[in-house]
Each structure stands twice: as structure tokens, then as C-alpha cells.
Amino acid sequence: MSLAQAAERVAAEFEYKKDDVNRAVKEFIRQMDEGLEKQGQTMSQIPTYVTAVPNGTEEGLYMAVDLGGTNFRVCSIQLHGNSTFSLTQSKVAIPHELMVAKTSRELFAFLAKQIELFLKTHHGDHYHSHIERRQGAFGPPKDEEVFSLGFTFSFPVQQYGINKGTLIRWTKGFDIQDTIGKDVCALLQKEIDNLNLPVRVAALVNDTVGTLMARSYTSPGKTGTLLGAIFGTGTNGAYVEKLDKITKLKNMGADAGDVDNSTGEMIVNTEWGSFDNQLSVLPTTPYDNSLDAESNNPGVQMFEKRISGMFLGEILRRAIMSLVEDPNVPLFSDEDSSKNDMRSTTNFAHNSPLRNQWGLDTSFLSIASGDHSAGFKVTRQTLDRDYGVSAASAEDAEAVRLIASAIGKRAARLSAIAIAAIVIGTDKLQHPKDIATTDDTPVNEDEIVDVGVDGSLVEFYPNFEEYIREALREVPEIGVWGEKRIRIGIAKDGSGVGAALIALVADKAMKGESSFSRPAGFAGYVNSFISYINRGIRHM
Numbered sequence: 154m155s156l157a158q159a160a161e162r163v164a165a166e167f168e169y170k171k172d173d174v175n176r177a178v179k180e181f182i183r184q185m186d187e188g189l190e191k192q193g194q195t196m197s198q199i200p201t202y203v204t205a206v207p208n209g210t211e212e213g214l215y216m217a218v219d220l221g222g223t224n225f226r227v228c229s230i231q232l233h234g235n236s237t238f239s240l241t242q243s244k245v246a247i248p249h250e251l252m253v254a255k256t257s258r259e260l261f262a263f264l265a266k267q268i269e270l271f272l273k274t275h276h277g278d279h280y281h282s283h284i285e286r287r288q289g290a291f292g293p294p295k296d297e298e299v300f301s302l303g304f305t306f307s308f309p310v311q312q313y314g315i316n317k318g319t320l321i322r323w324t325k326g327f328d329i330q331d332t333i334g335k336d337v338c339a340l341l342q343k344e345i346d347n348l349n350l351p352v353r354v355a356a357l358v359n360d361t362v363g364t365l366m367a368r369s370y371t372s373p374g375k376t377g378t379l380l381g382a383i384f385g386t387g388t389n390g391a392y393v394e395k396l397d398k399i400t401k402l403k404n405m406g407a408d409a410g411d412v413d414n415s416t417g418e419m420i421v422n423t424e425w426g427s428f429d430n431q432l433s434v435l436p437t438t439p440y441d442n443s444l445d446a447e448s449n450n451p452g453v454q455m456f457e458k459r460i461s462g463m464f465l466g467e468i469l470r471r472a473i474m475s476l477v478e479d480p481n482v483p484l485f486s487d488e489d490s491s492k493n494d495m496r497s498t499t500n501f502a503h504n505s506p507l508r509n510q511w512g513l514d515t516s517f518l519s520i521a522s523g524d525h526s527a528g529f530k531v532t533r534q535t536l537d538r539d540y541g542v543s544a545a546s547a548e549d550a551e552a553v554r555l556i557a558s559a560i561g562k563r564a565a566r567l568s569a570i571a572i573a574a575i576v577i578g579t580d581k582l583q584h585p586k587d588i589a590t591t592d593d594t595p596v597n598e599d600e601i602v603d604v605g606v607d608g609s610l611v612e613f614y615p616n617f618e619e620y621i622r623e624a625l626r627e628v629p630e631i632g633v634w635g636e637k638r639i640r641i642g643i644a645k646d647g648s649g650v651g652a653a654l655i656a657l658v659a660d661k662a663m664k665g666e667s668s669f670s671r672p673a674g675f676a677g678y679v680n681s682f683i684s685y686i687n688r689g690i691r692h693m
């Protein structure tokens with residue numbers, strides 16, 4: 154079989170057709186509903202208890218940390234009181250041994266240490282005066298001298314309150330058994346206290362909720378945001394749901410925490426990474442199967458394992474290796490590479506990272522899929538420099554590119570399922586004008602359904618949004634007109650800002666500075682986020 158034919162055969166395995174998309178949208182809506190009714194379903198549909206965000210007039214200095222993938226970010230956010238803020242941040246890669254540590258302590262002590270380092274570097278005066286106070290020179294620290302911190306913790310957590318929640322399971326390569334079932338805020342606070350830091354963990358936030366908050370706060374126009382979604386190392390979404398649809402809240406009893414009924418809505422963290430773990434509608438190739446079987450959490454996060462950055466490189470690596478190992482397919486084995494720049498025989502090194510699990514970074518998909526250079530030079534150079542394939546032929550690169558594009562496109566089409574299901578499930582497209590509108594009718598501001606997204610895939614993978622949109626148009630309940638009404642906007646680093654904003658709300662709630670009874674126009678206090686969406690008013 155020629156290399157081109159073999160690559161086309163593999164690429165075809167990743168096709169996900171219109172009918173498949175439509176079947177999956179229906180199943181997604183069914184699993185969403187199931188998760189709203191009962192605990193412990195494939196889609197967790199976690200109530201977040203978040204019902205308010207600031208209106209942009211607040212002032213103050215807040216902290217946020219973000220643990221959710223490859224990096225740990227620490228930031229401080231100075232809110233200027235006019236919808237603008239300045240952000241100072243530091244980022245550190247999480248050592249792999251801590252992701253799979255024996256005890257929670259090892260990881261959380263590392264996180265606290267990073268917070269200490271950040272404070273010493275960026276808020277030295279504050280830090281040192283706090284330490285002096287602790288040592289008795291100026292009496293005990295006052296409440297306002299303690300930073301309120303929003304903890305973005307992007308793993309499935311059963312939340313019991315604004316700063317309380319127990320870990321359901323780890324995802325994205327983390328695996329510390331000791332943490333399961335423990336309150337992650339308490340674990341972090343303990344290590345912060347051990348270092349005597351002037352920091353109080355005020356809010357626990359999933360990155361999708363932070364993204365939804367930050368996007369809603371900053372998005373242009375009058376429309377509130379429906380959905381915050383991450384397509385990065387992992388994938389997930391949080392959306393605004395009607396309170397009376399979250400029927401399981403009633404049965405959660407004491408676990409349900411305090412539910413604020415005033416707005417009739419609540420933000421729900423779907424944990425859609427686990428959509429269809431039973432694989433009733435998701436596509437499956439031999440590469441997906443072996444990836445899952447050899448992962449540290451087989452059988453779960455099946456949607457995530459087909460979409461997100463942690464996994465796409467590994468799917469591609471397995472597909473490439475299946476061709477390399479097929480004696481009838483000439484991949485990376487060009488004996489007369491006279492057409493190559495280097496004029497040498499292609500060599501596939503024995504120690505190439507492509508031979509090891511997780512050896513291919515997902516960024517390579519973006520490089521290969523977006524390679525328009527003559528003879529796919531950029532792809533060949535990357536194979537040479539990073540992956541031990543020297544003097545790959547243009548045919549090799551083209552084969553790799555074809556498969557990479559098929560994997561990326563499948564991921565985008567799968568992502569569209571989640572967006573479509575949430576837009577349809579929440580009935581957001583219902584509008585009398587729909588019937589009369591034609592394709593080229595401009596969309597009015599009040600007809601827009603806003604979606605905030607973040608993550609390396611949506612940011613860097615070529616045409617990711619376009620592929621999503623193509624699939625959205627193939628869903629009859631959305632169609633061409635509905636797709637036009639869906640605005641997708643990047644909420645860059647929204648999770649950090651969102652977490653700080655929620656910390657602020659939590660902080661004010663703790664100090665009894667409730668926003669809801671303040672007279673209109675009184676600057677500096679929070680509004681109800683949900684009623685704010687209902688009213689469609691933007692405080693920009």
C-alpha cells in the first residue's frame with residue numbers, strides 16, 4: 154500500500170459525520186438532564202452556588218491561584234473600580250512527581266511555597282509587615298491585611314459552599330489517591346498557614362466557571378454569557394441553568410449548601426469531559442482504545458480523551474506508530490531521500506520520543522495541520538529537531554499532516570456537540586424572528602448567545618472554531634441562522650480573573666456587605682449576576 158493511501162485510510166477512521174454529530178447532541182442533552190436529576194451520573198452537572206459577580210466598580214487587591222494542568226499560576230489582581238484591572242502573575246510547571254505523589258501534602262505544600270515566593274517577590278512590603286505583626290511587633294494582623302484568594306482548581310469537585318469542596322476524581326494525568334474525598338480548600342489553607350502567609354482561601358472555582366464570569370464581565374454588548382468552556386489540556390464547560398431544572402438539589406439535603414433562590418438560576422459545572430463514558434455515541438478507533446487502556450484512569454473522561462490537548466498528541470503518536478510498524482507502509486523509511494533537503498536516508502532514531510507514551514506534544518498537531526510551507530518543510534524540521542526523525546521526506550510529512558488534521562477536526566466537531574447541546578438544552582435560540590430571517594440578515598445584539606472559551610487548542614489549533622461552526626450548522630435545531638447568533642470569544646486567562654472576582658464576592662459576603670440591598674447607583678458593590686443576565690444590562 155502506498156504511504157498516501159495508508160495515511161488516507163487512517164485519516165478516514167477519524168471522520169465524524171453529520172448524523173453522528175446529531176445523534177451525539179441528543180445523547181448529550183439526555184446525559185445533561187440525567188446529571189441534573191441525580192448525583193453520581195456520567196456527567197456530574199455540579200451546582201456551583203455561584204450567583205453573583207461584581208459590576209466593575211469594586212476596588213481592591215485580590216489573589217488567585219490556578220491549578221489545572223501543566224502549570225500552577227499565582228496572580229494578584231488590582232481592581233481599579235472602573236471595570237479595569239492590573240494583573241501580576243507568575244507561572245511554574247508542576248513537577249511530574251508531584252502530580253502522582255503519595256500524599257496530598259507534597260503537592261499542596263509545593264503550591265503554598267509558590268504563593269510565598271510570589272508574595273515575597275511582588276508584595277514584599279505587605280508580606281514582611283505581616284510577618285512582623287505575627288511576631289508580635291505591631292500586634293496581630295487585621296482582617297483587611299489578609300489577602301482573599303480565589304482558588305481555581307480545575308478538576309471534578311463536589312462543592313458544598315463557596316470555599317468548600319471535595320475532590321471526586323483526578324483527571325489530566327494527576328493521580329494522588331490520598332486527595333480523593335478531601336476538601337481541597339482546607340488542604341491548601343493548611344499549607345498556607347504552615348508558612349504563616351497572610352492569605353485566606355475565600356473561594357473555590359472551576360476554570361470554566363471563572364471563564365464564564367470573566368467573559369460575562371468583559372464581553373462586548375448587552376448580552377450575558379451562557380457558557381464558559383475550556384479546550385486546553387482538558388475540556389469542560391459551565392453554563393447558566395434554571396434552578397428548577399437542577400432537581401437533585403432538593404435531594405442533596407445538607408450537602409446542598411445554601412441555595413440562593415432569588416434569581417431562579419445557577420451556574421452548573423457540567424464536567425463534560427466524562428460525557429458518554431459508556432461510548433454509546435462517541436467515535437472510537439484502535440488508537441483511542443489503546444490510549445485509554447494504558448492511561449491512569451481507563452474508562453473515564455472519554456469525551457476529554459478525544460478532544461483535549463493532553464491526549465491529541467498521544468492519539469496521533471499511536472496512529473503514526475501503527476504505520477511505522479506496518480512493514481507494507483513506507484513511513485520514515487525512505488532509502489533514497491535525494492529529494493530531501495539533506496540528501497540522506499531517512500533515519501528514525503531508536504530513542505525517538507515518538508516511541509514512548511506521551512512522547513508527542515499536542516502542539517505538533519497545530520504545527521503539522523497549519524503547515525503551508527513548500528514540501529512541508531516546517532513539519533519535517535520539527536520531526537528532525539524534536540522527534541528524532543532525520544531527513545523525513547515530503548511524503549512522510551504529508552502523511553503525518555493528513556492524520557493530524559483529521560484528529561484535530563474530529564476534536565473540533567466533538568466540541569461542537571457540547572456547545573450545541575447546551576444552546577439547545579437551555580432553549581437559548583428561541584426567538585420569534587427566527588422563522589422570518591434569512592441567511593444574510595444581520596444578527597441583532599439581543600439575539601446573540603455568547604460563549605466564552607479559553608485553552609491552547611481553541612487558541613492555537615488552526616481553524617478550530619471554523620470546524621466547530623461547520624458542525625453547528627449541521628445541527629437542524631441550530632442551522633445557519635442559529636450558528637450566526639452564537640458568538641464565541643476568547644476569555645484569555647479568564648479563570649484567574651474570574652477566581653479573583655468570586656473571591657471578592659465571597660469576601661464581601663463574609664463581611665456581611667451584601668450587595669443586593671444597596672441602593673441603585675451605589676458604587677462599589679456587587680449585583681446579582683443572574684438577574685443581571687436576565688435584565689440583559691451591561692455595566693461596562
Ligand code: BGC
Pocket residue numbers: 221306307308309324325359360361383385386387388389390424426457
Ligand atoms: C477537569 C475539569 C476542568 C477541565 C479543563 C478537566 O479534566 O475535570 O474540571 O474544567 O479539565 O481544565
